[in-house]
Amino acid sequence: MQESNRKKLVIGVIGADVHAVGIRILDYAFTDAGFDVTNLGVMVSQEEYIGAAIETNADAIVVSSLYGHGELDCRGLRDKCDEAGLEGILLYVGGNIVVGKQEFSDVEKRFHAMGFNRVFPPGTPPETTIYWLKKDLGVEEGASRTTD
Amino acid sequence: MQESNRKKLVIGVIGADVHAVGIRILDYAFTDAGFDVTNLGVMVSQEEYIGAAIETNADAIVVSSLYGHGELDCRGLRDKCDEAGLEGILLYVGGNIVVGKQEFSDVEKRFHAMGFNRVFPPGTPPETTIYWLKKDLGVEEGASRTTD
Amino acid sequence: MDEVRNVKWTRDDFERRRREVLTQWPTGKDVNLEDAFEYHQGQKPSKVFSNALNDAKRKQITLVQPRAGVPLVQDMIDLLTYLQNEGEADLLPTTIDSYTRQNRYHEAEVGIEESVRTQKNMLNGFPAVNHGVRSCRLLIDSLERPLQIRHGTPDARLLAEITYAGGFTSFEGGGISYNIPYAKNVSLERTISDWQYVDRLTGLYEEAGCPINREPFGPLTGTLVPPFIGITVAIIESLLAAEQGVKNITVGYGQCGHLVQDVAAMQVLQSLTDEYLRKYGYGDVNVTTVLHQWMGGFPQDEAKAYAVIGWGSAVAALSHTTKVIVKTPHEAFGVPTKEANASGLLCTKQMINMLGEQSLDTYSLQDEKVIIASETRCVLDKCFELGKGDIARGAILAIRSGVLDIPFAPSRYNAGKMLPARDNDGAIRLFHPGNVPLTTELLEFHQQKMEARAKYEKREASFQMVIDDVYAISKGRLVGRPRNE
Amino acid sequence: MDEVRNVKWTRDDFERRRREVLTQWPTGKDVNLEDAFEYHQGQKPSKVFSNALNDAKRKQITLVQPRAGVPLVQDMIDLLTYLQNEGEADLLPTTIDSYTRQNRYHEAEVGIEESVRTQKNMLNGFPAVNHGVRSCRLLIDSLERPLQIRHGTPDARLLAEITYAGGFTSFEGGGISYNIPYAKNVSLERTISDWQYVDRLTGLYEEAGCPINREPFGPLTGTLVPPFIGITVAIIESLLAAEQGVKNITVGYGQCGHLVQDVAAMQVLQSLTDEYLRKYGYGDVNVTTVLHQWMGGFPQDEAKAYAVIGWGSAVAALSHTTKVIVKTPHEAFGVPTKEANASGLLCTKQMINMLGEQSLDTYSLQDEKVIIASETRCVLDKCFELGKGDIARGAILAIRSGVLDIPFAPSRYNAGKMLPARDNDGAIRLFHPGNVPLTTELLEFHQQKMEARAKYEKREASFQMVIDDVYAISKGRLVGRPRNE
Numbered sequence A, B: 001m002q003e004s005n006r007k008k009l010v011i012g013v014i015g016a017d018v019h020a021v022g023i024r025i026l027d028y029a030f031t032d033a034g035f036d037v038t039n040l041g042v043m044v045s046q047e048e049y050i051g052a053a054i055e056t057n058a059d060a061i062v063v064s065s066l067y068g069h070g071e072l073d074c075r076g077l078r079d080k081c082d083e084a085g086l087e088g089i090l091l092y093v094g095g096n097i098v099v100g101k102q103e104f105s106d107v108e109k110r111f112h113a114m115g116f117n118r119v120f121p122p123g124t125p126p127e128t129t130i131y132w133l134k135k136d137l138g139v140e141e142g143a144s145r146t147t148d
Numbered sequence C, D: 001m002d003e004v005r006n007v008k009w010t011r012d013d014f015e016r017r018r019r020e021v022l023t024q025w026p027t028g029k030d031v032n033l034e035d036a037f038e039y040h041q042g043q044k045p046s047k048v049f050s051n052a053l054n055d056a057k058r059k060q061i062t063l064v065q066p067r068a069g070v071p072l073v074q075d076m077i078d079l080l081t082y083l084q085n086e087g088e089a090d091l092l093p094t095t096i097d098s099y100t101r102q103n104r105y106h107e108a109e110v111g112i113e114e115s116v117r118t119q120k121n122m123l124n125g126f127p128a129v130n131h132g133v134r135s136c137r138l139l140i141d142s143l144e145r146p147l148q149i150r151h152g153t154p155d156a157r158l159l160a161e162i163t164y165a166g167g168f169t170s171f172e173g174g175g176i177s178y179n180i181p182y183a184k185n186v187s188l189e190r191t192i193s194d195w196q197y198v199d200r201l202t203g204l205y206e207e208a209g210c211p212i213n214r215e216p217f218g219p220l221t222g223t224l225v226p227p228f229i230g231i232t233v234a235i236i237e238s239l240l241a242a243e244q245g246v247k248n249i250t251v252g253y254g255q256c257g258h259l260v261q262d263v264a265a266m267q268v269l270q271s272l273t274d275e276y277l278r279k280y281g282y283g284d285v286n287v288t289t290v291l292h293q294w295m296g297g298f299p300q301d302e303a304k305a306y307a308v309i310g311w312g313s314a315v316a317a318l319s320h321t322t323k324v325i326v327k328t329p330h331e332a333f334g335v336p337t338k339e340a341n342a343s344g345l346l347c348t349k350q351m352i353n354m355l356g357e358q359s360l361d362t363y364s365l366q367d368e369k370v371i372i373a374s375e376t377r378c379v380l381d382k383c384f385e386l387g388k389g390d391i392a393r394g395a396i397l398a399i400r401s402g403v404l405d406i407p408f409a410p411s412r413y414n415a416g417k418m419l420p421a422r423d424n425d426g427a428i429r430l431f432h433p434g435n436v437p438l439t440t441e442l443l444e445f446h447q448q449k450m451e452a453r454a455k456y457e458k459r460e461a462s463f464q465m466v467i468d469d470v471y472a473i474s475k476g477r478l479v480g481r482p483r484n485e
C-alpha cells in the first residue's frame, strides 16, 4: 500500500477512562496492518476525537471504552461529528462499553441508535476490527501489509 | 436411656452400591445418639434389610443410596415390608438417590409415592437425620445421650 | 481355582477361560480377535491412547480427561462430542454403569429400557456389554480423541473383550484396585486371576501390534488413603500386568490436598514403578502417571467446588503428571450435566496451562519423597516376602493380614485395621498403623505428627478426628478441626 | 505549590487547605471532625478495619475481601449485605465510580439520576461524595463487617473527608499508586501533596483514638509489573503516610502468576516495609499485607476465570497474606452481579481455608527473595539519593527520570522506558531495563532469563513477546508463546 493511500484512523479511550493497555495494543496492531494511526491515548473527550479527525482528515474514529461509562460518554458524538463537518465518518466503538455483563444484542442496538456504525463486544481481537475496517474502508486485502 | 428402651435401626447401602464411608459414619453417629444400630454395610438387597429388621425387631429401616440407582433399587421395598409383616415400619432414604442434580422436590415426591416416610437430599448431616428419627420414633430429647 | 501366581498364562489356559467368558452375555459372541486387531491397526495413530500419553510425557505436558457415561449410545456420542469440542478434553472416557460393574447385565438391560421410556438417565454410566462391539465402534468412529473404559468392575473380562474389540485403547482397573474399593464379597484370588485374564488379553493385542494402555485405579476409596498405600497397589498391579504382556501402563494417585505430599507422591509413584518394573525384568514397559483431582466428599457450593478442582489442577501441573482426571462442580450432587462436566475441564485446562512451566523444589519435598518411598518399600518388600517371591500370592496374603490395608474399604477381605488422619499441616499420616509393617523410625514419625496435631487442637487423637477429616473438604477446610474452633 | 517534602504538615497548613477542600461540593459542609471522632469511638471494635487485620495477622489467617460498588445507596446496602452473608466476606469494600475518581461530581450526579430513571446501574461504582456523610453512615450501620473505600482517585481529599466522617475505617490509595495508573495529566507534586493531606487527616483520627487503615494500591497497572516496582512504591507511600501520622498500613501486591515469585514478593513486601519504616523512625506502625488476585486481562469463560481466581487464592494462602482481594467469574465482561461476586468470594474462601496450614520452603524461594529485595533496594536507595534524603522529592525525580518506571501506565509523567516480559518459567523479568538502576549482576540476570526464553521460543525478544504476555492469561496460559506453537 502506498503511503498516500493509507487509511487514517483516530483512536483513543473516551471519557474519564484510564485503561491504557488495550489502546496501546490496538495502535500497534492497526499500524502493523497498514493504517495511519493517530492515538490520543486515554481520557479523550469527544472534542479531542473530532479535532484530531479534522486535523488528520481521518477516515474513521475508533472509540474504546472499558470502564463501563461508555453509554454516558458516547452520547451525542455522532451529532457533534455532523456539526463539525465530519458527516458520514465511520464510527466504531468497542471494549467493555456498558456496566456489567449485559445481553450484547441489546447493547449493540443502543449504540447503533447513537450513530455508531459498528459495535464490538468485550475481548474482540484486533484481527476482527482490522477485518471490518478494511471492509468498510474498501481496503483490498492483498494490498495491505499482513501481520505474521 | 435404658438399654431396653433404645430404638432399633437397620441401616445399609442398597443395591450394587459400594459407597462405604457415609454408612460407617452414620453407624457411629446413630450409635452415639443412643440408637441400637444394625449396620448391614454396602450392597444390601431388599431381602437383607427385611430379614435384619424382623430379626432385630427394628423400629426403622434407613436406606442409603449414593451411586444413582436408588430409584431402581428401592422400588417395591414398602410392599415387601408389608408382605413380611413389617407393616408401618418407618422407612427413610437418603444420600444421592437419583442420577444427576435434579430438582429435589420432584425426587422427594417420587420416593414418597414409593412408600418412604422421609426422603433426604444429598449431604444431609447426621444431626438432621437423628432429629427426625427421634421425632418420628417418639424419643425424648432429654433422655438420649447427646453428642458433644 | 488353581493357586494364583504371578506367571504368564499359557495360550491354552487363556482360551479355556475365554470360552466361558464370551458366553456370559449374548453380545460376547460378536467378539472376533482377528477382526479386532484389524480394526485397531487401521486406527489413526492420534486416536491411540498410548501414543497420546507417551507423547505428552515426552513434551512434559499434562493431558486433561473427564469422567462421563450415560445409558444410551447416541446420548453417549453427543456427550463425548461436547466434552471433546466444548470441554477441550484431550482424552475421552466411557464410564460404565454400576450394574455392568457387578456383571448384572439383566438389570442393566432394565436400566436401558427405563431410560428410553422415561427419557431420564436411569443408569449411572454406559452399559457397554449390553450395547456390544458394534456400538462401541460407533463411539470410537464418532470421535477424534483416544477413548478409555473407566469402571470399577471386579470381573471385567467380558467388558474388556467387548470394548477392546470395540476399539477402545485404554482400560482402567486391576485385581486389587477394582476389588477392595468396589466389592464386598469377592475374593482377591478371584479378582487377581480375572485381571490376569484382562492383562493377558491386553498382551495379545500388544503382540499383534495394537497398543492398549492399562491403568491401575490409583485413588482406591478416595478417602484419606496415605500415599504409600496407593503407590504400593499401583506397583503390584503394574508387575502383574507386565508379566502378562502389558506394555503401556499409567499409574495413578488421588490427590490428598497437601501440596508437598502430593507432588512428592507423584514423583515417587513414577520413579518406584519404573524401578520395580526394571528390577523384575519388565524394563520395556512405558510408564506414565495420572493424578485424580480430590476423590473424597466435595463441597455442595459450585464456586467452592471450583476451588477444589482448581487445587487439584494446580497440583497436577506442578508435579507434571501425564494426565489429570477431572471433577466437576456438580460432584457433591450427582452425575454431572455435560455443561458442568465441560466447566470442570475448562477450569482444569486453564490452570494446567498457566502453571505448566513451573515446578516445585522445596526442602520438605525431598524429605517427603524419602518418607513415602521408604514406606512403600517397607510394605512392598514385605509383600514379596509373604509371597515367597511371588507378588500375586504376596499381595493376597498382605491384604488378608493388614500388611497392605486400605482405609474405608467395603470389602470384607480387607483388614481395615489401619486408621489414617491428617497431621497439623494437612498431610495424611497414620493415626493407628494397624498391621502395616513400617520401621520403628517411620512409626515414630507418624506418631509425633499426630501428637503435634492433637496438642494444637487440645484434644486426644480419636476416631472423631478421622471423621472430621473425612468431612473437612466438603465443609471448606483440609484439616478437620474441632467444631468449636 | 510549595516544593513537596516528606515532612509532617502543621495544623495550620492542613486547616488552610481544608477550607478549600470542604467547599468543592455541597456535601462537604456536613463534615464535622468532633462529631466524626465520636461516631468512630462509638463503633463496635469488630467493625474497625485495623482490628480485623491485626487480629488476622496474629492468627496467621487470610481474610477475604471483594470489590463492589453500585450507584444508589439502598442497592449498595443490599449488595454488601449479600456479600457479607452469602459471600462470607470478612472485609467489605465500597468501590467508588470513575467520575467521582476524577472529581467530576456533576457527571456523577447525572449518573445517579440516570440510574434512578433507567433502573440500570449507569455508574461503575458508588459516588460517595455526592451521597454524603449521612448515607455513608447508613451503609456502615447496616453491616456487620469493617468497610473500606476503594477507588483510584488522584485527588481524594474530599472523598476522604466525607467517608471518614461517614465512618469508614480504611482507605485505599496513595500519591503515586493512585496517580500513575489512574491519571493522564496530573503531576506527582500535586498528588503526593494531596495524599499528604489524606494521610494527615488519617493521622488526626489516629491521634483522636480512631484507627483508620491506609492501603497503598499495590498492583499499579496490573499489567506485567515486576514485583520490585510495586514493592518500591508501597514502601515509599508507607514512609510518606507514616510521616503524617498514619499508624496502620496494609501494603499490597498484584499476583504475577508465578508461584515462587509471588510468595517471595509477598515476603519481601512485608519484611522490607517493616525494615524501611523502622530505619526512618516509624517503628510503631502496624504493617499488614494484601494480595490482589490476577489484575490483568481475564479469560471470558467463567470456568477458566475460576481457575485464575483459584490460583490467586492458593498463592495468598501459601504466602499467608493478611488479606486477599477477590476477582469474579464476570471479570472479563463487566462489573459483576452480586451472585458472581459472591461466587468469587466462596471459591477463594474454600481455597484459603484448605491451604491455610501449608507453606512453601523452596530452594528457589530464597534466591527469588534475594533478587527481589536487591532490586527493590537498588531503586529505593536511588530514590533517596535523588531526593537528597527526602523520599517525596526523590520519588518525583525517580519517576520523572524512569528510575522508578511503571509499565503500561497512562500518565504522561511516567517514563515508560522499561519493558517487562515473562521468562521461560513465567516469572516477570525485564526485557528492557530502561533507566531502572539495577546492578550489573541483576541486569545480567534479567538478560539471561530473557535470552533463555527467546532461545526456547526460537524468536527474538521483541515487543510482540510483551503483547503475547499481556494476552496470555486471558487466552489460557501464563507465558505468551508464539502463536504457531
Ligand code: B12
Residues within 6 Å of the ligand: B016, B017, B018, B019, B020, B021, B022, B023, B025, B026, B062, B063, B064, B065, B066, B067, B068, B069, B092, B093, B094, B095, B096, B097, B098, B099, B100, B101, B120, B122, B123, B124, B125, B126, B129, C067, C069, C095, C096, C097, C098, C101, C124, C125, C152, C181, C182, C220, C221, C222, C223, C295, C296, C297, C298, C299, C330, C331, C332, C333, C334, C335, C336, C408, C409, C410, C470, C471
Ligand atoms: C468417595 C466416592 C467414591 C469412592 C467410594 C469408595 C467406597 N467404597 O466407599 C469410589 C471412587 C470407589 C466411588 C465409586 C463410584 N462412584 Co462415587 N463418589 C464418591 C464421593 C466423591 C464421596 C462419597 C463419600 O464418601 N462422601 C463422604 C460421606 C461422609 O458422605 P456421603 O457418602 O454423602 O454420606 C453422608 C450423607 O449423604 C448422608 N447419608 C447417606 N446416606 C443416607 C441415608 C439417609 C436416610 C440420610 C438421612 C442421610 C444419608 O449421611 C452420610 C454421612 O454424613 C461422591 C461425591 C461427593 N459426595 O462428593 C461420589 C458419588 C457418590 N459417586 C458417584 C458414582 C456415580 C460412582 C460410580 C458409579 C463411578 C462413576 N460412575 O463415577 C462408582 C460406583 C461404584 C458402586 N458400585 O457403587 C456419584 C453418584 C451419582 C449420582 N447419584 O448421580 C457421586 C455423587 C459423584 C458424582 N457426582 O458423579 N465413589
Ligand code: B12
Residues within 6 Å of the ligand: A016, A017, A018, A019, A020, A021, A022, A023, A025, A026, A062, A063, A064, A065, A066, A067, A068, A069, A092, A093, A094, A095, A096, A097, A098, A099, A100, A101, A120, A122, A123, A124, A125, A126, A129, D067, D069, D095, D096, D097, D098, D101, D124, D125, D152, D181, D182, D220, D221, D222, D223, D295, D296, D297, D298, D299, D330, D331, D332, D333, D334, D335, D336, D408, D409, D410, D470, D471
Ligand atoms: C487492568 C485493568 C485495570 C487497571 C488498568 C491500568 C491501566 N491504566 O491501564 C486498573 C487496575 C488501574 C483498573 C482500574 C479500573 N477498572 Co479496570 N480492568 C482491568 C482489566 C483487568 C484488564 C484490562 C486490560 O488491560 N486488558 C488487556 C487488554 C489488552 O484488553 P482490553 O483492554 O479489553 O482491550 C482489548 C479489547 O477489549 C479490544 N478493544 C478495546 N477497545 C476497543 C474498541 C474497538 C472499537 C474494538 C473493536 C475493540 C476494542 O481490543 C483491545 C486489544 O485487544 C479489566 C477486566 C478484564 N478485561 O479482564 C478491568 C475492567 C475493564 N475494569 C473495570 C473497572 C470498573 C475499573 C475501575 C472503575 C475500578 C473498579 N470499579 O473496579 C477502574 C477505572 C479507572 C478509570 N478511571 O478508568 C471493569 C469495567 C466494568 C464494566 N465495563 O462494566 C472491568 C471490565 C473489570 C470488571 N469486570 O469490573 N483496571
